Amino acid sequence: MKSKLSVLSLFLIVVLLVAACAPAAAPAPAAPEAPAAAATEPAAEEAAPAAAAGDKTTLEFWHAMGGNLGETVQELVDRFNASQDQIFVNATFQGSYDDTYNALLASFESGGTPNIVQNFDLSSQTMIDTGKLVPAWQLMEADGYDPETFIPAVRGYYSDENGMVSMAFNSSTPLLYYNADMFEAAGVTPPQGSLSFSEFKAMCDELKAANVAPYCFTFGQVGWEFEQMLANSGGLFFNENNGRTGRPTEVQFNNEKGVEVFEFLTSLVTEGYSPNLNNTWTDTDSTFLTQQAAIEFDSTSDVSLIQNAEFTVGTAFIPHADSSERNGVALGGAALWLLDSGDEALNRAAWEFIKFMAAPEQQKDWHMATGYFPVRADLMEDPELQTFWAENPNFATAIEQLTTTNTTLADGSTNYAVLGGRAGPFPAIRRIIVATYSRVLNDGLTPQEALDEAAEKANAELANYNAFFE
Amino acid sequence: MAQSTLDGPTAARSTVKARKRVWPTLEAYLYLAPTLIGLLIFVFIPIFTSFQLSLNRIAPFGNQTRFVGLDNYVTLLTSADYWDTVRITFLFVLGTVPTGIALAVALAILLSYPVGRMAWFYRALIFVPVIISSAVTGVLFRWLYHPVVGYLSYWMVQLGIFENMQQAPNWLGSKEWALVAVIIATAWRQLGFNVIIALAGVQNIDESFYDAAKVDGAGILQRIRHITLPLLSPTLFFLLVINVIYSFQAFGEINILTQGGPGRATTTMVYSIFETAFVGTPQRGLASAQAYILAVMVISMSFINFATASRRVHYQ
Structure with a gap:
């Protein structure tokens, strides 16, 4: 009896409160507005900018650039806002690539989806599958924008069968950073071009013999170096031509090439060339910058940061498997994706913004401030950049590495290895690879066994994802 | 109050008794309401939604679900x-x-x-x-x-x-x-x-x-x-x-x-x-x-x- 009564009364209270709140909330904003508008005639001058801001189209832009990169993004956004008086872009930092991607996916259910989002390379397939995009090619066609503006690798990476699905913005490739002072002290020639795995180790042996640093090489077990060295060795990550000609159903990274790459990466640790830094990026930088290692694997986006080191920094291409020639690298970084707001005018405004971000002026400044390379083909011949690269050769390495990538095989067919993998659950599969390092380093599995195990898990991820499209 | 005592002492006593019993409970819940509503929205409702979610496979982009029972x-x-x-x-x-x-x-x-x-x-x-x-x-x-x-x-x-x-x-x-x-x-x-x-x-x-x-x-x-x-x-x-x-x-x-x-x-x-x-x-x-x-x-x-x-x- 008592409990029934209390439940009933609780229910009543809730209903009453909800009822009391709901109508109160609706008129509340409207009520003060009317008298304010009437009463503020003397203050009209103050009100004017506010009113103008109200007329503007406001766009929500989510990005994943923290620290100095984030500041540069905000500068570019401010420049856009100042360049015209129709559109106001509100940029918000959402955390890491993973965070931004997950915040976006959550927003599809909870609302508050932004108009433009910066999403990383691996998310491409899921982004297409959301069905909530305005593909960039549609807007390009409508606007007469030539996709040939972009360098081929960039265009290829972000294209499906219709054309570019998103707008290239911050593209990167991995680099080897080396401590030039150490190489000089050891009397070792710094790496030229892309070394093979055994050439790389031979170079490490020379450095070790000269005793210039406790470690030769430093890298975090983050998945990217496996993907990139696999591409550089001509190996495929997924079937269906790396997921480029159809939805992949199986991974292929546990084939010979993958095993060779994984063997190399894990042996660097087991043979004492590299410290075991677990799954981190940051400890990699601290190891290199404190001169505990002679060479580091990192993205070109950190050139401007790493160049500030208290020693001379050089850059080089990433190595490749002994069993193959150098193929080149797949594109990294992120792109700007336009989400359909259902409002034609908003979508057009968003297109104006992403077009602005890919314009020569912005791409040039973005490149020089960060190290992400300019995505436009016409900038490769830009005189200002030519001078900049002559003075700062480290900025040019990534571009050279990408433009010299073999996009076609000897028989004239597309080199899908360097186009980069595409699959819905790629972010999850990358994490599987990250965890696989420990199976070799801690549990003593052979690289083949560890990769086979990872492949089984990855295939389950693919099957689970593909089931939504049957 | 005085009048009702005149009308019928027994009946009145029982209503007063009932009111005495109900009102304090109701009053207590009123005081508790802000917390309870918060708990309802942030704890109890999610508990049920999350059980419902646990019976489904949900596509990463959220708008597609497949009921899989206890799978x-x-x-x-x-x-x-x-x-x-x-x-x-x-x-x-x-x-x-x-x-x-x-x-x-x-x-x-x-x-x-x-x-x-x-x-x-x-x-x-x-x-x-x-x-x-x-x-x-x-x-x-x-x-x-x-x-x-x-x-x-x-x-x-x-x-x-x-x-x-x-x-x-x-x-x-x-x-x-x-x-x-x-x-x-x-x-x-x-x-x-x-x-x-x-x-x-x-x-x-x-x-x-x-x-x-x-x-x-x-x-x-x-x-x-x-x-x-x-x-x-x-x-x-x-x-x-x-x-x-x-x-x-x-x-x-x-x-x-x-x-x-x-x-x-x-x-x-x-x-x-x-x-x-x-x-x-x-x-x-x-x-x-x-x-x-x-x-x-x-x-x-x-x-x-x-x-x-x-x-x-x-x-x-």
Whole structure:
């Protein structure tokens, strides 16, 4: 009896409160507005900018650039806002690539989806599958924008069968950073071009013999170096031509090439060339910058940061498997994706913004401030950049590495290895690879066994994802 | 009121009685309403939604779901990886809770002795870690544990325990040490809270017990064993329950220090939920099922605590 009564009364209270709140909330904003508008005639001058801001189209832009990169993004956004008086872009930092991607996916259910989002390379397939995009090619066609503006690798990476699905913005490739002072002290020639795995180790042996640093090489077990060295060795990550000609159903990274790459990466640790830094990026930088290692694997986006080191920094291409020639690298970084707001005018405004971000002026400044390379083909011949690269050769390495990538095989067919993998659950599969390092380093599995195990898990991820499209 | 008494005393008395009975309940709920509504929205409704989610496979982009019944639970309970997270969680709880409480009691007993004017300083010193966020703790320990430039290994080498940094344990990179490293960081942050609670308990014990014991010729260890600990048992029980729940839910340090690695060596149940729901390619259905299994486990652990440990609690 008592409990029934209390439940009933609780229910009543809730209903009453909800009822009391709901109508109160609706008129509340409207009520003060009317008298304010009437009463503020003397203050009209103050009100004017506010009113103008109200007329503007406001766009929500989510990005994943923290620290100095984030500041540069905000500068570019401010420049856009100042360049015209129709559109106001509100940029918000959402955390890491993973965070931004997950915040976006959550927003599809909870609302508050932004108009433009910066999403990383691996998310491409899921982004297409959301069905909530305005593909960039549609807007390009409508606007007469030539996709040939972009360098081929960039265009290829972000294209499906219709054309570019998103707008290239911050593209990167991995680099080897080396401590030039150490190489000089050891009397070792710094790496030229892309070394093979055994050439790389031979170079490490020379450095070790000269005793210039406790470690030769430093890298975090983050998945990217496996993907990139696999591409550089001509190996495929997924079937269906790396997921480029159809939805992949199986991974292929546990084939010979993958095993060779994984063997190399894990042996660097087991043979004492590299410290075991677990799954981190940051400890990699601290190891290199404190001169505990002679060479580091990192993205070109950190050139401007790493160049500030208290020693001379050089850059080089990433190595490749002994069993193959150098193929080149797949594109990294992120792109700007336009989400359909259902409002034609908003979508057009968003297109104006992403077009602005890919314009020569912005791409040039973005490149020089960060190290992400300019995505436009016409900038490769830009005189200002030519001078900049002559003075700062480290900025040019990534571009050279990408433009010299073999996009076609000897028989004239597309080199899908360097186009980069595409699959819905790629972010999850990358994490599987990250965890696989420990199976070799801690549990003593052979690289083949560890990769086979990872492949089984990855295939389950693919099957689970593909089931939504049957 | 007066009139109604005239109309019929018996009837009126019963309505008044009823009103007396209903109104206080209603009034109490009115006062509670703000909290209850908050709980309803943020706790009770999500509990039901999450159960519903756990019966579905949900596409990462959210707008597509497939009803799979109990399949998510079956997947988890038949997965070796999942049982591994359960094992790791229990190791983690066993590592943090007993050591944490034992240390806290030892420090509380030390602090309860008059340490002169500096007493407040020592207490503050021990409490500081509690107000530091777990993220900051994580970053701090990360620097201590760094395999190449970490202070911990550095001092071990300086003190001659190891010949060089390479021989010192790789705190976060080796499977054996990573869990220990995470346990140390978590226990360190929780210690201050435990000490404050234990100290309050120790100071609550009447001085006359000790005086009586001294008269009987009991030494300091005997006094601790036969007076302090038994009289502290309600506090210890409270600490046990709170710490077990806290350890089951520990997240911040793990996320910053190891992200569940190396491999899955520090992937506890909570971290696994986070990883499944919000990292990589999210699978919110599977994550909800994990959350339910964890909830059942925490609730049963608390029951076990009450059923077994509470019998040993001695109330003054």
